[in-house]
Amino acid sequence: MQATIRRILRNSLGREMLEKKNLFSRFGCVTSSLLIPEKGLENITVADVLMTKGDDKTGSWLWCRTDDYVYDAVKNMAQNNIGSLVVLKPGDQEHIAGIMTERDYLRKIIAQGRSSKYTRVGEIMTDEKKLITVTSDTNIRQAMTLMTDHHIRHVPVIDGKIVGLISIVDVIRTVVDQQSGELKRLNEFIKGEYY
Numbered sequence: 001m002q003a004t005i006r007r008i009l010r011n012s013l014g015r016e017m018l019e020k021k022n023l024f025s026r027f028g029c030v031t032s033s034l035l036i037p038e039k040g041l042e043n044i045t046v047a048d049v050l051m052t053k054g055d056d057k058t059g060s061w062l063w064c065r066t067d068d069y070v071y072d073a074v075k076n077m078a079q080n081n082i083g084s085l086v087v088l089k090p091g092d093q094e095h096i097a098g099i100m101t102e103r104d105y106l107r108k109i110i111a112q113g114r115s116s117k118y119t120r121v122g123e124i125m126t127d128e129k130k131l132i133t134v135t136s137d138t139n140i141r142q143a144m145t146l147m148t149d150h151h152i153r154h155v156p157v158i159d160g161k162i163v164g165l166i167s168i169v170d171v172i173r174t175v176v177d178q179q180s181g182e183l184k185r186l187n188e189f190i191k192g193e194y195y
Helices: 002-013 046-053 070-079 102-110 140-149 168-191
Strands: 063-065 084-088 096-101 154-158 162-167
Touching: 046 140, 046 162, 046 168, 063 070, 070 084, 070 102, 084 162, 096 102, 096 154, 140 154, 140 168, 162 168
Parallel strands: 063 084
Antiparallel strands: 084 096, 154 162
């Protein structure tokens, strides 16, 4: 039966999208997204999510240094509409010292009545020893579970060095896109539009 479904999908969609055995759902259908290739949710990795963010979503605004002032870091976050910054060690472009989030700012500056103009990022960031990270080959479901279990919205991606940052929004967008694609294909299959 899988061979028949594979042939139908190849003929109707005109592409080889079913190379791996585990891409079949029990209905013989795979998921897809406009942004992520049709791989099935169980096969999507953090690297796939990072690729959808594009080059314009990575760069100097994603990070700050431990010796930067909190005021400047928060201003950078606000200007770029982001909720966290990866914190790098002074003089090091590759190794992470921690992460600074909006939550760190609220709890350690605002709630304590401290001045962001005189406080260094290194004083309020979540230190690398307490940091929760993923690698680029982490499955998107694992990343979502990790973020949910630890009540965090931003996770650095570390492959020996910092390679990016994903947010819960990135993860949810990926899941929704994949499920929408699967639902569409299942409806087409039920209606007989694959024939």
